[in-house]
Amino acid sequence: MVELILFWVFALLAVGGAFGVVVHPNPAKSALLLVLTFFALAGEYVLLMAHFIAIVHVAVYAGAIMVLFLFVIMLLNVPEETRTSRLWGIMRYAGFSLAIILFAEIGYFGFKGFQTAYVQETDLGTVERIGQALFSKYVLPFEIASILLLVAMLGALYLSKRKLEIVGDGKAAPAGKKAEEVLVEE
Amino acid sequence: MLSQYLPVLIVLAFALVVAGAILFLSHVVSPRIKDAVKQQVYESGINPQMDARLRYPIRFYVVAMMFVLFDIEVIFMYPWAVVYNQFLSQGAFIFWEMVVFLGILFAGYLYLWKRGAFQWE
Numbered sequence: 001m002v003e004l005i006l007f008w009v010f011a012l013l014a015v016g017g018a019f020g021v022v023v024h025p026n027p028a029k030s031a032l033l034l035v036l037t038f039f040a041l042a043g044e045y046v047l048l049m050a051h052f053i054a055i056v057h058v059a060v061y062a063g064a065i066m067v068l069f070l071f072v073i074m075l076l077n078v079p080e081e082t083r084t085s086r087l088w089g090i091m092r093y094a095g096f097s098l099a100i101i102l103f104a105e106i107g108y109f110g111f112k113g114f115q116t117a118y119v120q121e122t123d124l125g126t127v128e129r130i131g132q133a134l135f136s137k138y139v140l141p142f143e144i145a146s147i148l149l150l151v152a153m154l155g156a157l158y159l160s161k162r163k164l165e166i167v168g169d170g171k172a173a174p175a176g177k178k179a180e181e182v183l184v185e186e
Numbered sequence: 187m188l189s190q191y192l193p194v195l196i197v198l199a200f201a202l203v204v205a206g207a208i209l210f211l212s213h214v215v216s217p218r219i220k221d222a223v224k225q226q227v228y229e230s231g232i233n234p235q236m237d238a239r240l241r242y243p244i245r246f247y248v249v250a251m252m253f254v255l256f257d258i259e260v261i262f263m264y265p266w267a268v269v270y271n272q273f274l275s276q277g278a279f280i281f282w283e284m285v286v287f288l289g290i291l292f293a294g295y296l297y298l299w300k301r302g303a304f305q306w307e
Binding site: 002003046047052055056059060063064065067068071072074075076077127128130131132134135136139142143145146147149150152153154156157160 | 188191239240241242244245246247248250251252253254255257258259261262264265266268269272273280283286287288290291293294295297298301303
């Protein structure tokens with residue numbers, strides 16, 4: 001019973017927050033509403049016995065990813081939006097009919113799911129069980145994750161470096177010279 | 187199992203109550219005088235010259251990006267630390283797993299350092 005009440009509280013917070021993200025004219029405030037949505041979803045994960053996912057959701061999504069979002073908003077200096085009607089002609093009808101189909105689908109499958117879904121008391125989602133699986137059966141994907149992070153690091157570096165010089169006629173780096181050497185540092 | 191989360195829920199409730207009470211009280215108690223001087227942006231007595239919302243340089247974004255990457259790295263250490271003792275009884279494999287993981291990322295870190303990613307250019 002308590003679970004059910006908590007589920008509805010978190011569900012309303014998540015959907016309300018997500019709705020706020022979309023409709024709020026101020027981008028910085030919509031980013032903060034997204035934090036609320038993430039926290040509510042973390043609560044739902046706990047109710048689904050996915051404890052590790054819940055913690056990761058708060059630490060990585062509500063923490064790190066949101067910092068990134070806020071930085072992008074500040075980076076682009078997005079002004080507060082003013083509402084203008086940009087729906088016209090056939091687009092309006094196409095959009096409405098697609099939205100109706102989408103909501104009908106979500107409603108149908110959601111209703112079907114609600115009838116059968118229940119969560120057993122399980123320890124599958126605890127940090128301990130995740131760790132046991134990650135460091136025995138899934139050790140290769142775990143190590144590959146580090147390479148993925150490495151690639152992301154280099155990508156961030158190359159995308160954001162200010163002094164990027166194109167060598168030669170700008171078609172390709174000359175032979176024997178790796179692309180990274182094209183990068184000129186101060 | 188879920189009852190273990192009761193302290194978290196209590197902390198959340200406390201945070202909401204305290205933050206809400208402070209906002210509510212300052213809304214009720216604080217005097218509101220609206221004139222040209224009071225409405226002005228306070229900047230240590232210096233008159234503001236332009237809009238406060240400047241475009242941020244992209245170097246802030248790099249810092250944030252690095253933070254995200256190393257944050258994810260640390261998240262992986264969390265389940266590792268929990269099962270470490272358990273696995274250690276079956277040999278040092280668990281230790282070397284993390285050494286390889288951190289080694290790859292540390293190589294990337296050194297490369298970034300050498301490339302001057304942490305330089306404030």
